[in-house]
Amino acid sequence: xxxxxxxxxxxxxxxxxxxxxxxxxxxxxxxGKFLITEDVRYETxxxxxxxxxxxxxxxxxxxxxxxxxxxxxxxxxxxxxxxEERSRELLRTSNRTFIAKNSYLHxxxxxxSSCLALSEILTRKGIKNILAIDERTTRMLCExxxxxxxxxxxxxxxxxxxxxxxxxxFEKFKVIRxxxxxxxxYKNKLVELKNGLVLDALLYAVKYKxxxxxxxxxxxxxxx
Amino acid sequence: MEKLEEKEHILSVLKExxxxxxxxxxxxxxxxxxxxxxxxSIKQDPDGIALAVMIYAxxxxxERKKYTYYKxxxxxxxxxxxxxxxxxxxxxxxxIKGFRNNINEIRSEIGKLxxxxxxxxxxxxxxxxxxxxxxIYEHGISIEQTAKLLGITIWELAEYAGQTGISDVNLTVxxxxxxxxxxxxxxxxx
Numbered sequence: 081x082x083x084x085x086x087x088x089x090x091x092x093x094x095x096x097x098x099x100x101x102x103x104x105x106x107x108x109x110x111x112g113k114f115l116i117t118e119d120v121r122y123e124t125x126x127x128x129x130x131x132x133x134x135x136x137x138x139x140x141x142x143x144x145x146x147x148x149x150x151x152x153x154x155x156x157x158x159x160x161x162x163x164e165e166r167s168r169e170l171l172r173t174s175n176r177t178f179i180a181k182n183s184y185l186h187x188x189x190x191x192x193s194s195c196l197a198l199s200e201i202l203t204r205k206g207i208k209n210i211l212a213i214d215e216r217t218t219r220m221l222c223e224x225x226x227x228x229x230x231x232x233x234x235x236x237x238x239x240x241x242x243x244x245x246x247x248x249x250f251e252k253f254k255v256i257r258x259x260x261x262x263x264x265x266y267k268n269k270l271v272e273l274k275n276g277l278v279l280d281a282l283l284y285a286v287k288y289k290x291x292x293x294x295x296x297x298x299x300x301x302x303x304x
Numbered sequence: 305m306e307k308l309e310e311k312e313h314i315l316s317v318l319k320e321x322x323x324x325x326x327x328x329x330x331x332x333x334x335x336x337x338x339x340x341x342x343x344x345s346i347k348q349d350p351d352g353i354a355l356a357v358m359i360y361a362x363x364x365x366x367e368r369k370k371y372t373y374y375k376x377x378x379x380x381x382x383x384x385x386x387x388x389x390x391x392x393x394x395x396x397x398x399x400i401k402g403f404r405n406n407i408n409e410i411r412s413e414i415g416k417l418x419x420x421x422x423x424x425x426x427x428x429x430x431x432x433x434x435x436x437x438x439x440i441y442e443h444g445i446s447i448e449q450t451a452k453l454l455g456i457t458i459w460e461l462a463e464y465a466g467q468t469g470i471s472d473v474n475l476t477v478x479x480x481x482x483x484x485x486x487x488x489x490x491x492x493x494x
């Protein structure tokens with residue numbers, strides 16, 4: 081068993097780009113589960129269902145859930161209460177790690193921390209997993225908190241202190257983005273469009289819908 | 305707005321806003337809004353965020369002269385300026401509740417408008433919220449937390465932020481691309 085955990089930013093990206101069918105095809109070559117937490121369900125389905133502009137996108141994601149292409153953690157025997165408990169702890173730690181002008185910086189929120197909590201619980205159960213996160217801050221917190229500190233200092237124009245002793249809580253998480261998922265879909269011929277520009281188009285499409293990937297990274301992927 | 309320094313900062317911004325509105329200086333207004341967002345990103349203070357949105361929206365309204373041709377414009381503008389003046393007076397008296405009422409009153413005035421003018425102004429405020437959210441996200445706060453602070457959805461913020469250069473900042477590249485692709489490919493191998 082293995083699992084791919086989707087953050088709201090990634091699912092929303094696929095939905096806004098009309099790529100949810102590609103996600104469904106990716107599931108066919110993934111010998112495991114595509115999971116979302118209750119908090120991510122709220123952000124990607126429940127809330128946008130009440131906003132006309134995003135209602136259709138939400139319905140499409142709901143349809144993936146109905147077809148069990150994406151599933152909730154109870155499908156692997158994990159209760160929402162377990163996730164909530166660990167999520168609260170991770171949220172507290174993450175939001176008490178960076179300090180600017182004598183205030184803790186509240187960096188991430190429940191949906192994001194719930195994905196980290198689910199990943200940790202799956203790992204404890206021996207289920208190999210990876211996070212699909214398009215937004216930048218959670219990924220930086222896990223992979224390079226020093227860079228996050230520098231980014232905050234540059235943008236906030238102030239000294240940012242860090243509690244480095246908290247970093248270990250986040251360094252265990254592995255992250256991919258929509259970029260890598262569309263690359264895999266393209267390489268496995270899961271994208272119906274046939275044109276020399278398709279990979280370029282896919283990569284820039286996910287970038288323009290919020291995936292935190294630089295132009296340089298995209299150009300490098302195209303050369304692989 | 306818990307501390308004296310935050311109160312002083314907001315007061316100074318409001319006074320400068322008053323002057324910029326008199327001169328119809330939209331660039332100054334946008335700069336004031338950005339200045340407020342710096343502080344608001346750290347403290348995540350709802351008062352500072354509401355003020356930044358209000359000032360940015362005001363800059364857009366003044367910039368696009370077409371709004372001023374609507375018959376409801378003079379009265380709306382008058383109330384807007386009145387509430388800014390009262391907000392300054394209230395903050396000077398340390399009447400935080402009064403200040404908040406003045407800021408809320410500006411939003412309430414929009415509800416009293418009608419027809420196309422109401423739609424335009426609502427749209428300006430919604431876009432101002434998304435623009436300010438994008439700035440806070442740029443400052444390093446996560447997409448979900450930022451969306452929550454501004455009362456918008458991740459959908460709206462992702463779409464807007466994707467059009468900016470936020471993800472082209474070198475510091476945000478945290479893993480060599482080949483390594484990340486390999487991580488993904490390894491997961492898909494049976």
